[in-house]
Amino acid sequence: MAPSMLKSGDPSEPLPLVLIADDDDMQRLLISKTLKKNGFQVREAADGEAAIAAFHEDTFELVLLDVTMPKADGFEVCAAIRATLKGAHVPVLMMTGQKDLSSIDRAYEVGATDFIAKPITWRLLGHRVRYLHRAGLSMSDLRASQHELAEAQRIANLGSWRWYCDRKQLRVSSEVQRIFGIENKEHDLNLNDLLNATHPDDRYVLAELHSRTLEKGEEIAVDIRLNDQTASRTVAVRARTEVDEGCGTILRGTFQDVTERRATEARLHHLAHHDSLTNLPNRSLLNDRLEQALARARRDGTEVAVLCIDIDRFKDINDTYGHNIGDELLIEVANRLQAEVRGSDTVARLGGDEFAVIQFGLSQPRGANTLCHRLLKALTQPYELAGHSIPAGSSVGVAMFPADADKAESLLIKADMALYRAKADGRGTSRFFEEGMDKVFRNRKRIEEDLRRALEGDWFELHYQPQIAVQSEEIVGVEALLRLRHPTKGIVPPLDFMAVAEETGLIVPIGRWALRKACTDAASWRRKDGQPIRVAVNLSPIQFRQPTLVQDVKDALLEAKLDPTLLEIEITENVLLHDTALVLNTLNRLKSLGVLIAMDDFGTGYSSLSYLQRFPFDRIKIDQSFIRELSSNPDAAAIVRAVVALGRSLNISTTAEGVETAPQFAYLKGEVCDEVQGYYFDKPLPYATLMDRLQMAPPDKASPEYAAT
Numbered sequence: 001m002a003p004s005m006l007k008s009g010d011p012s013e014p015l016p017l018v019l020i021a022d023d024d025d026m027q028r029l030l031i032s033k034t035l036k037k038n039g040f041q042v043r044e045a046a047d048g049e050a051a052i053a054a055f056h057e058d059t060f061e062l063v064l065l066d067v068t069m070p071k072a073d074g075f076e077v078c079a080a081i082r083a084t085l086k087g088a089h090v091p092v093l094m095m096t097g098q099k100d101l102s103s104i105d106r107a108y109e110v111g112a113t114d115f116i117a118k119p120i121t122w123r124l125l126g127h128r129v130r131y132l133h134r135a136g137l138s139m140s141d142l143r144a145s146q147h148e149l150a151e152a153q154r155i156a157n158l159g160s161w162r163w164y165c166d167r168k169q170l171r172v173s174s175e176v177q178r179i180f181g182i183e184n185k186e187h188d189l190n191l192n193d194l195l196n197a198t199h200p201d202d203r204y205v206l207a208e209l210h211s212r213t214l215e216k217g218e219e220i221a222v223d224i225r226l227n228d229q230t231a232s233r234t235v236a237v238r239a240r241t242e243v244d245e246g247c248g249t250i251l252r253g254t255f256q257d258v259t260e261r262r263a264t265e266a267r268l269h270h271l272a273h274h275d276s277l278t279n280l281p282n283r284s285l286l287n288d289r290l291e292q293a294l295a296r297a298r299r300d301g302t303e304v305a306v307l308c309i310d311i312d313r314f315k316d317i318n319d320t321y322g323h324n325i326g327d328e329l330l331i332e333v334a335n336r337l338q339a340e341v342r343g344s345d346t347v348a349r350l351g352g353d354e355f356a357v358i359q360f361g362l363s364q365p366r367g368a369n370t371l372c373h374r375l376l377k378a379l380t381q382p383y384e385l386a387g388h389s390i391p392a393g394s395s396v397g398v399a400m401f402p403a404d405a406d407k408a409e410s411l412l413i414k415a416d417m418a419l420y421r422a423k424a425d426g427r428g429t430s431r432f433f434e435e436g437m438d439k440v441f442r443n444r445k446r447i448e449e450d451l452r453r454a455l456e457g458d459w460f461e462l463h464y465q466p467q468i469a470v471q472s473e474e475i476v477g478v479e480a481l482l483r484l485r486h487p488t489k490g491i492v493p494p495l496d497f498m499a500v501a502e503e504t505g506l507i508v509p510i511g512r513w514a515l516r517k518a519c520t521d522a523a524s525w526r527r528k529d530g531q532p533i534r535v536a537v538n539l540s541p542i543q544f545r546q547p548t549l550v551q552d553v554k555d556a557l558l559e560a561k562l563d564p565t566l567l568e569i570e571i572t573e574n575v576l577l578h579d580t581a582l583v584l585n586t587l588n589r590l591k592s593l594g595v596l597i598a599m600d601d602f603g604t605g606y607s608s609l610s611y612l613q614r615f616p617f618d619r620i621k622i623d624q625s626f627i628r629e630l631s632s633n634p635d636a637a638a639i640v641r642a643v644v645a646l647g648r649s650l651n652i653s654t655t656a657e658g659v660e661t662a663p664q665f666a667y668l669k670g671e672v673c674d675e676v677q678g679y680y681f682d683k684p685l686p687y688a689t690l691m692d693r694l695q696m697a698p699p700d701k702a703s704p705e706y707a708a709t
C-alpha cells in the first residue's frame with residue numbers, strides 16, 4: 001500500500017476514504033453519517049462481493065466490515081483484501097457480536113486490525129475509527145522509513161549489531177546476516193564465534209574491540225578479512241559501549257562490507273604505481289623501491305646498481321612496423337628483463353622505451369657488469385612478432401651506490417647520463433657513470449634545446465655548394481648543406497648538431513624542412529645560359545626509415561613544381577646496412593618518381609662493391625679523405641682511379657668531394673671523373689651568393705686573384 005499522507009482536517013486535501021460493508025441498510029446509514037461527521041468520506045457496500053469489488057476500484061484508508069453478510073462474509077472479505085498488495089496494511093475494523101469470542105478470534109486470524117462490538121456505541125465509533133486511521137498512517141510512515149533505511153543499508157553494505165557482554169548474546173540486523181552469509185543461523189550467535197569462525201587469525205580483533213571500546217568508550221574501525229566458502233571479504237567494524245540498567249554492558253556496532261571498495265582502492269593504487277602496458281612498476285614505485293634498497297644497503301654496507309636501459313632506435317621500429325608491434329616489443333623487453341634479474345631486484349618502465357633495473361645486495365664494485373652483459377645479450381635476440389623477425393639492440397647505463405651518488409634521484413640521473421654515453425658510443429653497449437659525463441650530457445641537452453628552438457624560430461638555413469662538371473667546368477648542380485644560425489653563437493655547422501638531431505629524432509622535421517626548402521630554391525635557379533641545375537639533398541638513415549619519406553619527397557617536388565630529375569638524394573652506406581628489402585623498395589619508389597640517387601662518402605663505410613650492383617645508384621661521391629691524400633698516398637690515388645673505372649662500367653657517374661687544390665683537380669680530370677665539388681671552386685654559398693655566382697662566368701683558375709683565395 002502506498003503510504004497515505006492525507007491528514008483529516010486539512011481543507012486543501014481530500015478527506016480520507018473509508019469502505020463500509022454491511023447488509024443492514026440502517027446500520028450502514030448510521031455508520032456512514034457518523035464517519036462523515038468525523039471528517040471521512042465513505043463508500044458503502046451492501047454485501048461481501050460488492051465490498052471486494054469496491055476495494056479493488058478505490059483506494060481506501062480504512063475498511064469497516066460486518067461479519068455476517070450475504071455472498072461473502074466479513075472474514076472472506078477481510079482475507080481477500082489482505083491477499084492484495086494494496087490491502088496488505090490497510091486498517092480493517094471488524095464488527096462482531098458482543099459476546100461472539102470465536103468471531104473475534106477469527107477476525108484476527110484473517111488479518112483484521114481490530115474489532116468493534118455490536119451493538120455499536122455511536123458516541124465512541126467516530127473516536128475509534130479516527131484513532132485507528134491515525135495509527136494506520138503512522139504505521140505506514142514507519143514502514144516507509146524502515147524500508148528506506150534497509151535500502152540505504154543494503155546499498156552501503158552496512159548492518160548493525162548489539163552484543164550483550166554479560167549475557168554473551170548477539171543481535172544482528174538482516175543486513176549483517178546477509179554480509180556474513182548466516183541468514184539461517186540467527187539463533188545463538190556469538191560475536192566471538194562470528195568473527196573467529198570466519199577468520200581464526202583475527203581473534204585479536206574481538207579482544208581489541210572489547211578492550212579499546214570498554215576502556216576508552218571510543219569509536220573504532222577495524223578491517224577484518226572474512227573467509228566464507230566463496231571469497232574473503234573485508235568488513236569494517238565500528239563499535240561503542242553502552243551501559244543499560246537492565247541489560248548491563250552492551251557493545252553496539254556496525255559491520256560494513258567494504259570488500260569492493262578496498263579492491264577498487266587496491267586497483268587504483270596498482271594503476272598509480274605500475275605501467276599499464278607492461279605491468280611493471282613505474283617511475284614513482286621505482287623511486288620508492290630504490291629508497292628502500294639504499295636504506296638497506298647503508299645498513300648492510302653493500303652496493304646498489306641502478307641500470308637504465310633503452311631500446312636502440314625504438315622510434316624507427318614503431319614507425320616501420322606500427323604501434324601495436326612496438327607495444328608488443330616493449331612487453332617482450334619487459335619479460336626478458338624480468339627473466340634475467342633475481343626476483344628481489346626491481347625492473348621498472350620509466351616511460352617510452354626506457355626501462356630501469358635496481359640490483360641490490362652487491363658485494364663487489366662493478367658487480368653489475370655481469371648483469372649488464374646478460375641483459376644486453378637477452379635483449380639483442382631478434383623479436384619474433386606478428387610474423388616479423390625484428391632486430392633491436394639496446395644500450396645500458398649504470399650508476400653505483402655509494403660510489404657515484406647516494407640519493408635515489410641522482411643515481412637515476414647519473415645512470416641516464418651513462419646511458420646517453422652508451423648510445424653516443426655506438427649503441428648496443430653499456431657504460432658505467434664516470435665523472436665528466438655530466439658535462440657531455442648537459443652539452444647534448446643544450447644542443448637538443450637549440451634544435452627545438454631552431455625549428456620553432458626558423459633558425460635553419462641551407463647553403464649550396466656548387467658541383468662542377470670536370471670537362472666544361474660549368475656548374476651542373478649544387479649540394480644543399482644545412483646550417484643553424486644561432487642568435488648568439490652564430491653559424492653552427494651540421495657536424496655539431498647532427499648526432500643529437502638523429503638521436504632525438506629531430507632530424508625528421510629538420511630534414512623535411514631542408515627537402516622542401518632545397519626544392520623551392522632549386523626551382524628558381526637558372527644558369528646564365530638558361531640551363532636549370534640539379535640540387536642534391538642529404539638524407540640521414542633515420543629519415544630514410546620514415547614510412548612517409550617517399551610521400552614527403554613527392555610533396556616537396558609538387559609544391560616547388562620542380563622537375564624530379566633535378567633532385568638528387570644523397571644517402572650514406574649505413575642506410576643500406578639493415579633491412580635490405582625495405583631499403584631497396586624505398587629506393588625504387590624514389591627512382592620511379594624520377595629522382596636521382598647518390599651514394600655519399602663512398603669509401604668510408606663498408607664500401608661493399610655489391611651495393612653498387614644491388615641498389616639503383618646514379619652517382620658515387622668519392623669521399624674527400626681520398627682526394628686529400630691523392631698526392632701523398634698512392635693507395636688513395638689507386639682507389640680513386642678504381643672507383644671511377646667501376647662507375648663507368650656500371651654506368652654510374654662519379655663526383656669527387658673536397659677538391660681543394662689545382663693538382664687534385666688536374667688528377668681527377670685525367671682520370672675522367674665526371675664532377676667535382678670542393679673549396680678549389682666554391683665553398684657552400686648562401687642562397688643570394690649562389691644566385692650571383694650562377695650569373696657569372698666560370699672563375700678563371702689561372703688568375704692571380706683566384707689563387708689568392
Ligand code: C2E
Nearest residue numbers: 480481482493494514538539540658659660677678679684
Ligand atoms: P657531406 O654530405 O659529405 O657534405 C660535404 C661536406 O664537406 C660539407 O660539410 C662541406 O662543407 C664539406 N666540404 C665541401 N668541400 C670541401 C672541401 O674542399 N674541403 C673540406 N675540408 N670540406 C669540404 P658540412 O656542410 O659541414 O656538412 C657535413 C655533413 O653534414 C655532410 O657531409 C652531411 O653528411 C651532413 N649534412 C649537411 N647537411 C645536411 C642535411 O641537410 N641533411 C642531412 N641529413 N645531413 C646533412
Ligand code: MG
Nearest residue numbers: 479538570600
Ligand atoms: Mg652529402
Ligand code: MG
Nearest residue numbers: 600601621657
Ligand atoms: Mg660527402
